[in-house]
Amino acid sequence: MPTVYDPRGQVGAEAKAVSARVKSLDGLRLGVLDNTKWNANKLLREVRDQLKGAHKFGAVNYYRKEAFSRFADPQLIEQIRAENDVVVTAIGD
């Protein structure tokens, strides 16, 4: 009886829980992460401005990755985590 082989290799991923959803944005600190794609800043600035007009945030912070195709620097992720309660990111090709 012939045998076949799975060529994929195992994935060692761990499941992570999604953060609890917030009920209101008022008073929270909003972070916006721009991934530096061609049109990401246009999209995200508009999102930021619309959100600012609709909610009373405690703070609004804007961040940029070094390069759109690379992972964000772990220090930047840590900074965003420390300085914000909710974060919005997007690409804009």
Add this chain to the structure above:
Amino acid sequence: MSARLADKPQSPATLTPVDDATDLVEWYYEHGYSDGLPVVPPTEAKIDAMVAALGGDPEHLETRVPPRWGGLTRRVLAINLVMAGCKPEYAPIVRAAMLALCEPAFNLNGVQATTHMASPLLVVNGPLAKEVGMNGGCNAFGSGNRANATIGRAIRLVMLNVGGAWPGDLDKSTLGSPAKYTYAVCENEAQSPFAPYHVEKGFKAEDSTVFVIAAEPIHSVVNHVANDPQGILDSMVSAMSTFAHNNAVMAGHCTVVIGLEHAITIAKHGWKRADIRNYLWSNAKIRFGDIAFDHRYGKVYNRNLPVWYKRDLESRIPIVPSADNIHLFVMGGEAGRFSAFIPGWGSMSSPVLREIDRPGVKGSAKREPICVDGTCYL
């Protein structure tokens, strides 16, 4: 998401008995474990021979391959090597290539998933290329050589099967490229009038190395007229100086292949590798206004180019930030006045050069990119 991404592979990688009547080639097609061409159905004996060529210990984890981050054990690598049609003596080259590709600075995660058509180009230097029969001569980038074809194919199968970059799933390339089937060559060291690439980078001639770079397909550079370096290289400058390839808009690294006849003409005038790279770098320039479309679609700064580039519309900016970002190889057959320009993907990926480990020959040396403030140099 397709089943091949969602399913969990068994451990260890894995044998499933099937009916005697099963068409094995079709079985791999049906499960999506192919690059589109028929694969060689693995057998235990063939897998064992590959694992032995990698130094034994089949469950040894060599690396994880993004964006799926599948575990590339020697056994999994061996299965893919057999499927690609490799001989066991090719295995250390493919392993070294995968280790180079999985260096963080290469950013294989991005290369695999990008909408661009980039594919990793592998160039092998040193005696191992000749020992296994790789071709850097006539038709080097073409068909007909088993080592080139199956080494490149094995890398692609690993990127598909272990890395999960199946087109439409995690590979989002708009157009793709034929280089996504196989893209592996060696330098024509035996006939080149210059020092080999890896020697220029500090290795010994007797070392064997792999060089990987995220690359567009090759672009022909013809010059049947010039009998001096400037004339030949001005044709290369012309090919480099367009604003449509990714280096123009995103900097990074590129590859220049000097055909053998061109290389011999250039060398007769006493020019060395650095002279060629410096000439190309200082002359291959484009007008900033061209890549910014003279701000016709709004004022564009282009944050992907180095901050030190002048951004006046009439500024002449280089194709890559430094002559060291031009990776130069001599290849090709004895007849024909052709060279090639191979644009890179951009500053999002840095090429990697590393020595090839073989059982009994531990080559630990590698030239990892040195990254300072987001800019990487090899």
